[in-house]
Amino acid sequence: MNSFGRVFRIHLFGESHGKAIGVCVDGCPPGVPLAEKDFIHDLSRRRPGARGTTPRKEKDSPEILAGVFNGHTTGAPITITFANENIRPKDYSFVVDQPRPGHADMAAAHRFRGFQDYRGGGHFSGRMTLALVAAGVVAKKLLGDIRISAALVEAGGQRDIDKAVENAMREGDSIGGIVECTAENIPMGWGEPFFDSVESVISHLVFAIPAIKGIGFGSGFRSATMKGSGHNDPILDKSGKTKTNHAGGITGGLTNGNLLEFRVAVKPTSSIAREQRSLHTKTNKVEAMKVAGRHDACIALRVPVVVEAVTAIALADFQMLYR
């Protein structure tokens, strides 16, 4: 199920070390200006290379294969591909014998009966988020005044993120983090009861991003410790504006005219330089292993733009329903 959306729909494809990864965006209205340069800004925010991210470098240049004519979307599906260039297939052959802890290696091998492309995580790779970001760029173009903004607010439990990353790198270890996302200017009343609450749709997409393990809207898990008299947000005016925003901009699954706010928990990168232990399927014993390759000490550093992308995708689909 590599598809998502009802009217604004995306279809992902590709593997980390295959020819290409990409996305087909269907349901985008005609007449939206779109060119390959429009992707640069968001793609660069996702790009590895910063301290604490993998040194694998790809140009990651998008190619628009279809759906754009004379510089505008046509209303036909938009297919965007990214060639995989910096591939070292031999790095990964070991995962067949000794599945990496924290990765999908073993479950994927079981499910796909050994035929999965195991190189670099294949279709499970974080590299797939490149396609999400590309689809997000298209979605953002549709959203007009709605501004989505995500940032890493905590890493390894600390607010001083640089230091936390530094420490993790020194230890050959990795750390997780918290990404906070907001979206302003969403009209009141978006969301599709009963099942497609705004929280439902956003969380569905957010949990498709590798490494996400939690999400909370508004006060999130803190809500569980509060009293109704403190949690209820008093409504102040006809725009729906509330005095507080414990609800994170969503009541009854519908946007309520306030800032959409949610936080996601990103687990520490599973691939670490330190020695780990895992079953060796040949010897059937738990043995030491080292995961070679290029790793992110803190994958959460690259997650904000991906969270923005999926939020934009979710909102664009709602918007298309209410045009």
Added chain:
Amino acid sequence: MNSFGRVFRIHLFGESHGKAIGVCVDGCPPGVPLAEKDFIHDLSRRRPGARGTTPRKEKDSPEILAGVFNGHTTGAPITITFANENIRPKDYSFVVDQPRPGHADMAAAHRFRGFQDYRGGGHFSGRMTLALVAAGVVAKKLLGDIRISAALVEAGGQRDIDKAVENAMREGDSIGGIVECTAENIPMGWGEPFFDSVESVISHLVFAIPAIKGIGFGSGFRSATMKGSGHNDPILDKSGKTKTNHAGGITGGLTNGNLLEFRVAVKPTSSIAREQRSLHTKTNKVEAMKVAGRHDACIALRVPVVVEAVTAIALADFQMLYR
């Protein structure tokens, strides 16, 4: 979008104070024994009446309208309805003029242009979870060895739940809580990359339950504070069993042979006896209000069986894909 599922599909309908609420379950295989008595156990766990829950009492007897013949499912859609009996329509007319904080009243009125059934929350009512529980009963029947179990583990931030509820009731207030859910014996490899990760599908359904504001799988938000060396679960044997279970039984969006574990945050009941403040749409001023009616001091008390139901619904749909 009152439908969910790909093969095992459910369609919800009804309003709190209309004639009936119900669910149509499509895609259930033929030959499953099913009778109205099968619903009693789970429905009674959801029923109000306990301390801290609303005194509204309904018999909540399910009627199977279609899809069962000679005591077994036929393969045709199963429609189950619940008549609404204990209705006091006048209780709720005020919400038109003064939307209740924490409720969907204002957003729903905007979205449905004043035509929504506002009585008792209408289609947004927690009463809709009755239909979820009923669908969950059918789903559980399909799951064989898979055992799902949810419980309230914390209320108002405290482990002594009875006391916390007692306090809230005395204060005319309400409290939230944490519900923990586990599912054992799920085969390895369930989940549909890229978008229908197990986390994605479960969270989608969980956030359709009114009052849920957060979800975390395995170590959840605590993952964000951990290091990779501590978070990665070492794989011990060919069944996929791991030494720890920080992943909550899911890696790469696929079940990995371990216990599925997640926790959800339930906000405090929005309807409280205490005086609150909210915009009065006639005077266009913020005014004091009291929400009359029958309330739950801690709606989280009734949520566990609903969380079990949606988990069963999610898993039944995966199972149908892999039969």
Added chain:
Amino acid sequence: MNSFGRVFRIHLFGESHGKAIGVCVDGCPPGVPLAEKDFIHDLSRRRPGARGTTPRKEKDSPEILAGVFNGHTTGAPITITFANENIRPKDYSFVVDQPRPGHADMAAAHRFRGFQDYRGGGHFSGRMTLALVAAGVVAKKLLGDIRISAALVEAGGQRDIDKAVENAMREGDSIGGIVECTAENIPMGWGEPFFDSVESVISHLVFAIPAIKGIGFGSGFRSATMKGSGHNDPILDKSGKTKTNHAGGITGGLTNGNLLEFRVAVKPTSSIAREQRSLHTKTNKVEAMKVAGRHDACIALRVPVVVEAVTAIALADFQMLYR
């Protein structure tokens, strides 16, 4: 897959001799006036009782269980049920042993492993079209100026339909017929390339109606015998109006501003009074059989309103996408 539609969605349920049949209509906008009396006209057109139709008489009174408040749709799902009243369960028990030619008896028993409700065709019964007609009534309400009109134009290969039916009844036999359907005032450009061409969506729904074996749009099968110079419809003005309408109002899968026109072939009723031959599963021999019960000599007589209904359902869904 008892569901159809993307935005305007319908879910059918029920069996001919169970408690009820019905339909849940989701995605209907709020504020549409709707009452049980609105269904009378179309339901009466479908009702048996006329010469050539089964003498089974049901009151066929719709009950709106949900989705209507103060005489208007609320935006929540609309569930409409029809109680089954005039049931004679013993009439049909024989189909288990000797499947009726032309019916789904044998294939259904195989598929549903003997658990299907075989009484009166169960979920395969033509009675299910009652639910289609009800959904069609809701759909027609949304379509404003668009007028859909279907009629039986031929029965048993003859234009004098009364005589053809009379003859069939006298012979204890049945006849098929041709239903012609038109829809006027559809805006130009409806249809969703590549797969949801207007022809695709209408034919999908039309072939869900029991007994339909063919469909042709515009000149239909006659197109295959024509030349391009004769078949191409010259465009006359900016409204898209064409001199001829061999295309039946659809080019490239899109409505083109002309009258939508199609014809469907209805096979003769499968249940006939005359003796037939079929396998007896107990003796494993082909044996003579008589299908007792109440039959339509020409089921095509009751099909036009059903064809109108599915056309309205198809068009309402397109319209919701283009609002």
Added chain:
Amino acid sequence: MNSFGRVFRIHLFGESHGKAIGVCVDGCPPGVPLAEKDFIHDLSRRRPGARGTTPRKEKDSPEILAGVFNGHTTGAPITITFANENIRPKDYSFVVDQPRPGHADMAAAHRFRGFQDYRGGGHFSGRMTLALVAAGVVAKKLLGDIRISAALVEAGGQRDIDKAVENAMREGDSIGGIVECTAENIPMGWGEPFFDSVESVISHLVFAIPAIKGIGFGSGFRSATMKGSGHNDPILDKSGKTKTNHAGGITGGLTNGNLLEFRVAVKPTSSIAREQRSLHTKTNKVEAMKVAGRHDACIALRVPVVVEAVTAIALADFQMLYR
């Protein structure tokens, strides 16, 4: 809506004169041997170049971008693209001013507000069927013993197809035709009541093929002229085999163990060399026009392999549900 299917799903993209067209096939099981050479046979059957088909020549070499590893499908989406090479963009610029009769030009311009890629029909081009054929090759691989076979049985109303084509070419005109398709060895009981009858799903896909205007299953439109006693197919044995096959292998929307048979009507190619008349949008008058470019005198010649492809796609999706 460029997607089709529930479990075996295809997503089409591309334009006739853009960079590429292609298809993404999702839901294909892992372990199916697949290489680019596997497409050659069916692609060559669709290729232009024969008498009566367009002289536009493309190599039409498929490139598998994703989803295949070590010569086998991986379970991840399979993306197949075809570069567009033999492009003459200037050929088509006139359609903006004077929409071609029989084509989607005008409706598409209206619907996509002038942004559609009008070159060679763009996304409406018959060239898109290349992607269908490619998806069909994958589908056929899944179908094991099921053999699908389609052929042109009539052109321009005549059985001597060569002569009919010859005449049309001489006249600068075009002709339609009838394609007959059969599928053998389909297990009994496939089809998904109520809406996804086998006829519904096949006709949905068939009418997505450009130029199709009619479809009939079994006796098709002839059914409408028959009597029940003649149309009902007597069941002969436990395999469901019937003495006749007026039903075309489908009863109650389910396959019944007999040969699946249907016929489709293909209209004459809309693009003809002869002078035609159509509105000129600049002068707002009906004026003479000549459609330059490379045309098929009988597009029906190239349709059989496309009909096979969509039949395979429909059956593969059913099969995946019943594995």
